[in-house]
Amino acid sequence: MSAAAKKGVVLVTGVDLAPQAVDILRDYELVFAGAKPTEDDLLKLSTQHQPVAIIVRYGGITSRIMDANKALRVISKHGTGIDTIDSRAAQERGIAVKAAAGANAPAVAEHTWALVFACAKNVVGLDARMREGHWDKSTHKSLELQGRTVGLVGFGAIGRRVAATAVSLGMRVLAYDPYAKGTPPGVQLADLDTLFAQSDVLSLHCPLTAENRHMINAASLARMKDGAILVNTARGGLVDEQALISALNxxxxxxxxxxxxxxxxxxAPHPLQGVRNVILSPHIGGVTEDAYIAMGTGAAANVLTVLEAEQAIA
Structure with a gap:
């Protein structure tokens, strides 16, 4: 189909989409914004191309970008977290906001456990010591997870997968999620105070909102067990980094x-780089080949669902 015969433009805030996602959108012209698009970049492209949909990989979508064209009908996240999209502004303008729910759940859950194990067993620290010529067998004590309590803040697709692994390890599992309808065997719903007080491992799996920003702060950290582990594969804004650094040091x-x-x-330079007992990774929990395909096809399918529904009504 020639560009002139396409049904409209879909703007992608990234450099590519999985071929499977491109095929789903074959009736639309795809415009890619590049690896690190700024608001001005997206404003210019929106004004120029008048996209009917935006697939959000990188950068944020503001009201200014939404107002740059009158054709925009749907903003679709290439992933699950929609905090980079001004959802209220979209709602006010009648623009649908969709997320590829669960698309990266297996990848993020696996990365969560990679971080938990690395923290409990001091994998990074021991590796560094070995490379320096040390043999710490007589002095090192790892944390055994069997019988310990893991607290999950958020019990959606990712949290449920993390819980299943915890149960298989013989851990006690507590979960906080005001929207959870129920839990599988081995998982108990609890309030946040209970999670803070009883968790040996606290893992975050909730979206970032205005209400829960810095939910991990000096006060909540003080309520946690001495020697507990915190893992965050959700959103950075959930954690007050300065308070966390103090608790780690x-x-x-x-x-x-x-x-x-x-x-x-x-x-860099960043205060966390000087903290010995923190393990850092560059927001790649959901970055696997399988998740890339699942997020792309999920985002593309969400675009089609909204546009085709509107076309059917018209």
Whole structure:
């Protein structure tokens, strides 16, 4: 189909989409914004191309971008977190906001456990010591997870997968999620105070909202067990980084594993780089080949669902 015969433009805030996603959108012209599009970049492209849909990989979608064209009908996230989209502004303008729910759940759940194990067993620290010529067998003590309590903040697709692994390890599982309808065997719903007080491992799996920003702060960290582990594969804004650094340096927390940060990309120099008992990764929990395909096809399918529904009504 020639560009002139296409049904409209879909703007992608990235450099590519999985071929399977491109095929789903074959009746639309795809315009790619590049690896690190700014608001001005997206504003210019929106004005120029008048997209009927935006697939969000990188960068944010503001009201200014929405107002740059009158054709926009749907903003579709290439993933699950929609905090980079001004959803209220979209609702006010009658623009649908969709997420590829669950598309990256297996990948993020696996990365969560990679960070938990690395923290509990001090994998990174021991590797560094070995490379320096040390043999710490007589002095090192790892944390055994069997019989310990893991607290999950959020019990959606990712949290449920993390819980299943915890149950298989013989751990006690507590979960906080005001929207959870129920839990599988081995998982108990609890309030946040209970999670803070009883968790040996606290893992975050909830979206970022205005209400829960910095939910991990000096007060909540003080309520946690001495020697607990914190893992965040959700959104960086959930954690007050300065309060976390204090808890790690004081020994209040045994360790932390972070895959997301208050400001991304993570820019050096950063205070976390000098903290020995934190493990850092560049928000790649959901970055696998399988997740790339699932997020792309999910985002593309969401675009078609909204546009085709509107076309049917028209």
């Amino acid at each position: 004081s020994g209040k927390l045994r360790a932390a594993g972070l895959d997301s940060f208050e400001k991304e990309p993570f820019a």
